């Protein structure tokens with residue numbers, strides 16, 4: 001992989017079924033970078049994220065994500081690629097029938113963690129990072145929307161990912177809480193995890209000026225600006 005890149009796409013065509021959504025995508029994102037992904041509804045943001053997390057296969061071109069060659073990625077490799085990725089989506093997707101601790105425990109066990117002590121420590125550690133150590137025994141419904149989204153971010157950090165992919169992570173939150181969530185993601189990027197965040201929220205982008213990638217008319221534009 002070139003230099004510090006954790007996402008490297010070269011001349012990639014992105015298809016949904018037979019429909020070419022994005023053509024000739026060239027994208028390089030380094031370790032620790034924080035990048036916004038913008039574009040109108042239907043412009044291909046989610047499709048691009050799906051290429052990165054191995055949900056869609058690349059047609060033409062080459063891609064390397066966190067050391068995985070997308071051309072050679074077999075179905076059985078996808079879970080290993082996903083462990084290098086933290087995925088944060090708009091709907092919180094916490095398991096509603098168990099505590100925050102059990103939600104995190106579930107993910108660790110599903111990804112091969114066995115040692116009880118290490119599991120406990122890791123859970124405390126990620127909750128500390130998102131400022132929710134004291135909520136460990138709460139049920140999801142006892143938390144506010146912003147707190148639930150923080151738990152989702154904590155969950156995404158469990159396996160120490162190279163990249164966090166966030167698709168509209170503030171879509172259900174009020175402006176102030178949205179800003180807190182994005183600040184948290186920015187802070188996480190500063191400790192070395194790249195963050196690629198799809199958003200329609202220009203207010204947030206203005207508050208936290210960062211590199212912007214834009215999907216428009218089938219093309220991905222790098223270093224885009226907003227009005």
Ligand SMILES: Nc1ncnc2c1ncn2[C@@H]1O[C@H](COP(=O)(O)OP(=O)(O)OP(=O)(O)O)[C@@H](O)[C@H]1O
Pocket residue numbers: 016017019021039040041042043044045046047048215
């Ligand atoms: N599963 C699918 N099968 C066929 N076409 C799809 C599928 N998913 C998305 N598309 C099409 O691919 C194009 C890009 O969709 P995509 O979801 O990537 O856009 P988006 O920029 O993420 O939109 P939004 O902001 O609404 O989430 C659209 O034309 C959409 O209709």
